Amino acid sequence: MRIELLDGPYTMRGAAPPPPGPAPAGRVAYAAAHVVADPLAGHSPGAPAAVDWEATLAYRRHLWSYGLRVADAMDTAQRGAGLDWTAARELIRRGAEAARDHGDPAALLACGAGTDHAPDAATLAEVEAAYLEQIETVLDTGAGVIIMASRALARVARGPDDYHAVYGKLIAHAGRPVVLHWLGEMFDPALSGYWGSRDVPTATAHLLALIREHAPRVEGVKVSLLDEDHERGLRAALPPGVRLYTGDDFNYPSLIRSGSHALLGIFDAIAPVAAAALRSLDAAEQAADPGERARHLAAYDDTLAPTVPLARTLFQAPTYHYKTGIVFLAWLAGHQRAFSMIGGAQSARPLLHLAALFRLADQAGLFPDPELAAHRMRCLLAVHGMRA
Structure with a gap:
């Protein structure tokens, strides 16, 4: 599945996350x-x-x-x-x-x-x-x-x-x-x-x-x-x-x-x-x-290993804005219906940062429904003026 991101086309890996299991x-x-x-x-x-x-x-x-x-x-x-x-x-x-x-x-x-x-x-x-x-x-x-x-x-x-x-x-x-x-x-x-x-x-x-x-x-x-x-x-x-x-x-x-x-x-x-x-x-x-x-x-x-580049991007300075990326990824993964945060904090990270998180989360195999994640990413890009 291909999606046009800010820096060019990206082909999603689309691997499913591991299933639930017992406590460590x-x-x-x-x-x-x-x-x-x-x-x-x-x-x-x-x-x-x-x-x-x-x-x-x-x-x-x-x-x-x-x-x-x-x-x-x-x-x-x-x-x-x-x-x-x-x-x-x-x-x-x-x-x-x-x-x-x-x-x-x-x-x-x-x-x-x-x-x-x-x-x-x-x-x-x-x-x-x-x-x-x-x-x-x-x-x-x-x-x-x-x-x-x-x-x-x-x-x-x-x-x-x-x-x-x-x-x-x-x-x-x-x-x-x-x-x-x-x-x-x-x-x-x-x-x-x-x-x-x-x-x-x-x-x-x-x-x-x-x-x-x-x-x-x-x-x-x-x-x-x-x-x-x-x-x-x-x-x-x-x-x-x-x-x-x-x-x-x-x-x-x-x-x-x-x-x-x-x-x-x-x-x-x-x-x-x-x-x-x-x-x-x-x-x-x-x-x-x-x-x-x-x-x-x-x-x-x-x-x-694939989660480390994601984490280092998500927590990059100013580190205290990492919550925006956490909520963004939960929205892409289908755990909530909107990318909305208390205090309007969804605006604390720029679009380029969010697009990088999308790519890195896909590479780490974190999207249970890759088509949904891609659709929501396209919607966000469209709101910011990018054509689908």
Whole structure:
């Protein structure tokens, strides 16, 4: 099937994604999931978030069908970029109800708790109170808790001791192990200097001190700094039993292969392929024969390799606009009826970028219905003045 793109004709590969399957055994893998906007609602910047709940929950069921867990109400869901706390709270509640149809919400769903409903918090006590309100909301649903990085805390804290004081109270209050969250400034410039220092090695030392102090109550830490060497070093320094969840959407194949778990926005877009690769990694780690192990590792590498150019394009600078590409690919794949986003964020990436994502997603085998994907791509091009 040929389609005329901006830089010339392209012949689609048209390979079908892998089928659903069981959860991976060797790695815990979360897909950070996007929300589907109601395409008929007003989505001007700053307007209350209007969510298509049916399509949003259907997408989470799609992710669970592939054995992936869902990380919800996080930055991939436009948290802090249009998804207000009222909508996020409803998303957490509805997501937990949907998870019960598939099993234990605590094993299938983890949700972000932050301070975004209190942007004017001016003291550590106010930041802490805002966090606790959202943590309680998540706990009440039975889902796992991800303590998100806080813009308010980054603004108010005067050093690592302030982070330790606030996080110590939050971890103790949760009553069960939580996942911590380090989102680099390439994802959110307002988080520069998190953990009390703009120097990454110094900030890492502060984070490790916090985790070591509370290790029995820290299930893991999600790190999104796009620095493979740093992540490997941090992973090696964690206390036993504390997982490193890679949030590195550039280097995830090698990091997962070498021992990181996953909490990734790119897994929203590549769920079928990611799940198949993780099953190959399971087979490799369970194989007794070196030759069989090598074959399964090669299958893991070969399965994920075509997704890397897609991920690196999708997350290119300005990285925080990656959500536009995530939603675009979900629309092309038929998971939602419109390419529409909260706050009008579908306009955050240019047409040339979207055309590149179309090509790379096809090459990675991500379109269950290539004809539908091609039709929708042609419609988008026509809206922008290209003839079909």
